[in-house]
Amino acid sequence: MAAPLGTTPADTAREAAVEAALRKLDLDAKTRLLSGRDMWSLPALPEIGLPSLVMSDGPIGVRGVRWTADDPSVALPSPTALAATWDPGLARRAGVLLAQEARRKGVHVLLAPTVNLHRSPLGGRHFEAYSEDPYLTGVIGSGYVTGVQSGGVGTTVKHFVANDAETDRFTVNNLVSERALRELYLAPFEAIVENARPWGIMTAYNSVNGPTMTEHHRLVNEILRGEWGFDGFNVSDWTAARSTAGAIEGGLDVAMPGPRTVYGEALARAVRDGEVAEAKVDAAVRNVLRLAARVGILEGAEPVVTELPETVDGESLAREIARRSFVLVRNERAALPLKPNGTVALIGAAARDARVLGGGSATVFPARTVSPLDGLTAALPDGTLTYVVGADPNTELAAADKGFELHAVCRDTAGTVIGTGTAPSGLLQWMGDDLPEGVTHDALHTVELTGTFTPRESGPHTFGIKGLGAFTLRIDGSTYYDDVQRSTTDDPFVTFFGAPEPRAQVELTAGHPVEVSLTHIVQLPADIPMKVVSFTLAHQEPQRDPDELIAEAVKAARAAETAVVVVATTERVESEGYDRTDLVLPGRQDDLVRAVAAANPNTVVVVNSGSPVELPWRDQVAAVLLSWFPGQEGGAALADVLTGAHEPGGRLPTTWGSLADAPVTQVTPDNGALPYSEGVFIGYSAWEKAGRTPSYPFGHGLGYTDWTYESVEVRGTTVTVRVRNSGTRAGREVVQVYLAPAEPDADRPARRLAGFGGVEAAPAEVVETTVELPRRAFETWDEKTNSWSFVKGSYEIQVGRSISDRRLTATINV
Structure with missing residues (x-):
């Protein structure tokens, strides 16, 4: 259980500062503080020495308040x-770097990490979550949160709870048993x-089981705050809060984004009308002020972190995490590592134009991106x-990028230029007051x-448009589109995550x-909760005949000692906003791999996806x-x-298999x-229960060396495992410990991950x-007593390299 408040003099002093500030605020100021000022921040309250508190999307980087490549960020590998x-220690180091990035951008709170589970492989946003296993997720997430907060920046662990798919995510009622909720989600x-005591x-x-999560009194107030002792602030996902009284009664502290939310004036009115007790508002304000005190922006309160961690080299750490994450799932005839001075044919569009991150709110804009072609060259x-x-x-258009030199011109209703802005790509997103100098929303017309x-x-180059409203597209002096694009869905984020519409095809010369x-x-x-100007000029290069491209790849593969094929998903396959319909690699990539493999038996395939594909x-x-x-690296x-x-240092955090199985x-x-x-029963537990064999197990x-598991010793609940590096080079092994009840129970998984440890040896x-x-x-969770039940009996401790490669066993009786 989290330690209670006031365990140190600094905690006590911060609480005193919070209470003093709270007493100075009237009802209107308090309710204003609980409502977003704009897309990313809360309003400042000068009367208590509180500047605006700023939040930013994560989890692989810190985008800041501007959605533009003009304001670059370090881009770490995906959460998967x-x-x-x-390696929770590596996760902690990632968090330290992100705190450093947040401070550089004036951000106080990072909207991360995502710790929802990989319940189904079809989840479109799984690249942004860690694993199918709750234990591994909790360990990595704890390291991440500890690292970020050690840098004096808050985290918001999300999305609480059971947000494990994207389909109808605004309206779906997930029906989850209490046992599954407790043991998994x-x-x-x-x-x-x-x-990690997140803030x-x-x-x-x-x-979940009826109430929306922004109004879920039992899960938020009774379990999160009551049972677990969480003392941080609770913020809604963006536009998720729908009811003033329901949200404040359900334990929601902050409704984002602003300025139009269910809090602010609406909450003050509800208090005055007797619908909401002011004590509820005070409790929420207290949580926000405590956050402000912890990050060091509340006057009179000492921040939690007074001595910052040492500066981290972002490019170096991004490169280290990437290579430590790569999972070598097959290596016949020691195809890897590559032979010195051997010839290599590198094949695949993703080898040249790398996909380094997933789509949606996790997007950041790195100052540089090293593609596989760059790296191998x-x-x-x-x-x-x-x-x-x-x-x-890439069968769809993407934001105009390579070869484009663009800028933005803002005009009023008379056509007079009122400001200009940079445009590093065809993606333009101005949120809130983040407009070019001299431009206001009231004056802006085009x-x-x-x-x-x-x-x-x-x-033939294809040009298109992503966005809603009236557009005029001109290429090389000709008008190709002059009309209105309308939405076919009620998703308010369609302009962010929807597909571009092709509007012109123009013959051009290199x-x-x-x-x-x-x-x-x-x-x-008029009723929009946030002021956003967002649209995209999209583009697609000429599409060559797929059979011709594959024939070229076969020819190149035959002429090389090793063929390295990079296959990938696209933003239309893995992104926030929608789930997947299959696990198939898009386009003709499967045909490409088969053809290259037939031409060169020494074919290496690099799979560039955030979550499983067939x-x-x-x-x-x-x-x-x-x-x-x-x-980025x-x-x-x-x-x-x-x-x-x-x-390659990685091990699978989730099971890879076919959709049919x-x-x-x-x-x-x-x-x-x-x-x-x-x-x-999800993940490896479900695969085992169904008696099905995946492509590659959890x-x-x-690696590039071999390991011999020599012994396991158990004393109490402490397991000591001895392993030998029986290969020819130094390496790292992840020793995995699974716990299996000696007496099988149809209602209980056959085994679960109970711990792991990383070792290095020459x-x-x-x-x-x-x-x-x-x-x-x-x-296990006992639904009859509504409590945790310690299940006594005999258990087998199974130690090995994966859920299916178990090398040593021991018995423990509890």
Whole structure:
């Protein structure tokens, strides 16, 4: 349980400052503080010496208050990659870096980490969460939160709770048994509250067993705050709060974004009308002021962190996390590492234009991105590397980027220029008052993205538009579109996450620049909760015949000693806002791999996806390396691993298999409800219960050395494992400890991860790791008594390299 307040003199002093500030505020000031001032911040209250508190999206970087490449951020690998390191210490270091980034951008609270579970492989946002296993999720999440907060920046662990899919996420009522809630979905939140004491929680859009999470008194007030002792602030997911009285009674402290929310004036009116007790408002304000005191922006309160951690090199850490996260799931005939001075054919569109992060609110804009082509070009000797596209998975248009030089021109209703802004890409998003100098929402009538485009390929180029409203698209002096784009969905974030509409196809010549212009008439609805100007000029290069591209790849593969094929998902496959319909790699990428493998038996496939995809050719290739979304230094890290400068250090944090065999696949609600009918059986537990064999099991991962498991010793609940590096080079092993009841129970998983430890050793070196089995590993939730039940009896401790590769066993009686 989290330690109570007032355990140190500093805690006591902060609480006194909070109470003193609270007494100075009238009702209007208090309710104003609980409502977003704009997209990312709370209002300042000068009367108590409180500046505006600023929040920012995470979890792989700190975007800040501006959604633009003009304000770059370090981009770390995806959360699935971080979990694949099985290293809470590395997660803590990532958090320290992100706190450093937050302070650089004037951010006080990071809206991260995401600790929802991989309930079904179809979850479209799973790249942003850690694992299918609640224990691993809790351990990695605790390291992350501890790291961020050690830098004096708050976190908001999200999305509380059971936000495990994107379909109808604003309205779905997830029906979850109390046992499944406690043993699975609440478990990572509980562990992080206990072990890392986060300063914030974000409640989700969805409902759970009836109430929406922004009004869920039992889960927020009784469990989160009551049972667990959480003393931080509770912020809504953006636009999630729907009821003034319901939200404040349900334990929601802050409704975001502003300025139009269910709090502020509406909450003050509810108090005056007798619908809400002012004591409820005071409790919420107290939580916000405590947060402000902790991050050091409340006058008279000493911040929690007075001595900042040492400065972290962001590029170096991003590269280290990436290579430590890569999971080598297959390596026949020692195909990896690459042989020195051997010739390599690099194949795949994602090798040139790397996908380093997932879509949606997790997006940040790094100052640089190292693609696999960049990384291998720098690492391999001249003349040993060739590159061909092979197959392009991007069947949709993307934001105008390479070859475009754009800027934004703002005009009033008379057509007079009132301001200009930079536009590093075709994506334009101005939120709140983040407008070019001299421009106001009241005066702004049109925004024109204009400039030049210099193609890198000749042929028919496609241009399009993402956004809602009136647009005029002109290319090389001709008007191709002059009309209104309308929404086909009630999702308020369609302008952020929707697909671009193709509006023009223009024949262009490589190297010859043309003028481009996209003008948008800005019309903000009167009832919109936030002022946002958002639209995108999209583009797609000429699409060559897929068979011709594959034939080129085959020719290149035959001429090289090793073929390295990079396959990838796209933003339309993995993003916030929608779930997946299948696990198939988009486009002709499966055909490409089969053709290359037939031409070169020494084919290595790098899978650039944030979560599982089907790999139907996996037994036909020499090696398969999972690189996740590897962050800005992904290509450099890939070169490190392929050349053998470093070994791939990752282990699977979630099961990889085919959709046909996956035990849990339902993510679409029926009449607004989504039953979690599988109960406590998700992930590897569900695969085992169903008796199905996945492509690659939970915990699996190979390195460049071998390991011999020599002994396991149990004393009480302490497990000591001895392993030997029986290979020829130094390496790191993740020793995994599973706990299995001796007497099988159909209502209980056959085994669960109970602990793990990472060890490093030189060749022939013997090392030990000690794992303390937590009490919770022996407990189940008893729905009759509504409490945790310690299940006495005999258990088998199973130690190994994955859920299915168990090397040693021991028995424990409790």
